[in-house]
Amino acid sequence: xxxxxxxxxxxxxxxxxxxxxxxxxxxxxxxxxxxxxxxxxxxxxxxxxxxxxxxxxxxxxxxxxxxxxxxxxxxxxxxxxxxxxxxxxxxxxxxxxxxxxxxxxxxxxxxxxxxxxxxxxxxxxxxxxxxxxxxxxxxxxxxxxxxxxxxxxxxxxxxxxxxxxxxxxxxxxxxxxxxxxxxxxxxxxxxxxxxxxxxxxxxxxxxxxxxxxxxxxxxxxxxxxxxxxxxxxxxxxxxxxxxxxxxxxxxxxxxxxxxxxxxxxxxxx
Amino acid sequence: xxxxxxxxxxxxxxxxxxxxxxxxxxxxxxxxxxxxxxxxxxxxxxxxxxxxxxxxxxxxxxxxxxxxxxxxxxxxxxxxxxxxxxxxxxxxxxxxxxxxxxxxxxxxxxxxxxxxxxxxx
Numbered sequence: 001x002x003x004x005x006x007x008x009x010x011x012x013x014x015x016x017x018x019x020x021x022x023x024x025x026x027x028x029x030x031x032x033x034x035x036x037x038x039x040x041x042x043x044x045x046x047x048x049x050x051x052x053x054x055x056x057x058x059x060x061x062x063x064x065x066x067x068x069x070x071x072x073x074x075x076x077x078x079x080x081x082x083x084x085x086x087x088x089x090x091x092x093x094x095x096x097x098x099x100x101x102x103x104x105x106x107x108x109x110x111x112x113x114x115x116x117x118x119x120x121x122x123x124x125x126x127x128x129x130x131x132x133x134x135x136x137x138x139x140x141x142x143x144x145x146x147x148x149x150x151x152x153x154x155x156x157x158x159x160x161x162x163x164x165x166x167x168x169x170x171x172x173x174x175x176x177x178x179x180x181x182x183x184x185x186x187x188x189x190x191x192x193x194x195x196x197x198x199x200x201x202x203x204x205x206x207x208x209x210x211x212x213x214x215x216x217x218x219x220x221x222x223x224x225x226x227x228x229x230x231x232x233x234x235x236x237x238x239x240x241x242x243x244x245x246x247x248x249x250x251x252x253x254x255x256x257x258x259x260x261x262x263x264x265x266x267x268x269x
Numbered sequence: 270x271x272x273x274x275x276x277x278x279x280x281x282x283x284x285x286x287x288x289x290x291x292x293x294x295x296x297x298x299x300x301x302x303x304x305x306x307x308x309x310x311x312x313x314x315x316x317x318x319x320x321x322x323x324x325x326x327x328x329x330x331x332x333x334x335x336x337x338x339x340x341x342x343x344x345x346x347x348x349x350x351x352x353x354x355x356x357x358x359x360x361x362x363x364x365x366x367x368x369x370x371x372x373x374x375x376x377x378x379x380x381x382x383x384x385x386x387x388x389x390x
Contacts (some may be wrong), residue, residue: 016273023375023376024375026373026375034310073381156353156371159379160370160371160374160378160381160382161381162376163359164385165362165368165369165385166362166370168358169355169358169359169362172355174354174355176354177353180354219364
């Protein structure tokens with residue numbers, strides 16, 4: 001086993017330029033083991049043998065993808081969720097008609113942790129919401145990660161990244177080694193494959209859009225186009241949460257920063 | 270200064286946990302069994318008790334319950350165990366644990382758990 005781990009670390013280093021330290025062995029195991037059957041190998045040693053035989057084949061690309069996809073965290077950065085609780089919900093409750101559901105969009109939701117973190121926050125603020133319903137759309141360009149988001153199943157490693165254990169106990173079922181988000185929490189969530197550069201015309205409008213750590217990958221003209229497209233799908237006075245390293249400055253006048261909440265913006269009108 | 274007691278009968282786990290906790294500024298003491306953990310804590314109460322479940326003399330649940338029964342405010346208790354199922358986690362929370370780390374763990378998980386109980390920013 002340790003020989004296989006060393007070989008896999010070497011393989012990823014040589015083919016993707018990424019150094020996985022020995023302390024990441026659990027990650028290698030948790031990412032690769034569930035896929036061994038679909039690759040038709042029984043063990044990690046067997047996988048190493050196949051990779052040695054075909055170091056540039058499609059199996060090699062799949063192994064690299066499995067080991068290098070960024071981990072997504074629960075309640076990532078915490079701030080946007082605090083803003084949701086202490087500023088955004090009170091504001092929306094004060095002016096949104098009681099019979100209209102609050103519409104939320106997580107625009108690059110990857111494997112779903114952000115969507116479910118929003119859902120947990122909304123559930124925990126039931127008292128503030130005073131019976132208001134809400135719906136959450138989670139979208140990503142990548143269908144395989146959406147399938148994971150939809151399944152709501154996460155590894156032991158994943159449920160320990162940013163998720164307080166009290167919430168694990170409250171919102172997850174124990175599948176024995178993996179954990180699944182309970183049906184109640186998934187009730188008003190929908191997942192759709194969407195490309196931010198080519199959104200359907202009739203989408204929205206939303207009261208809150210989370211679009212975090214996406215714009216950093218785009219050139220300024222694309223950032224402008226995406227922000228214009230998000231603005232067109234945000235209700236007047238609605239909110240936009242960007243990543244900590246992202247800004248609307250110089251890209252759009254449609255959103256203004258929410259004072260005291262870095263990364264959170266309000267649609268101007 | 271933040272202080273931690275690492276209670277685990279495995280010397281390897283104690284060493285790994287110590288090296289991680291020290292990077293977060295904790296001064297660490299170690300205990301090899303539950304009774305020793307309880308004695309060390311009562312001698313001088315730490316900020317954090319990293320607590321294994323299965324240990325000689327007294328198990329982690331016994332330690333947590335004893336500390337929570339003491340009148341003085343106890344440490345933040347972070348269970349760290351291979352009992353990775355819902356029932357065990359619930360039992361630990363009921364015994365007074367603040368957080369729960371399922372083994373195996375790494376520094377990222379431990380950091381997230383320390384953040385969850387307010388011991389790192």
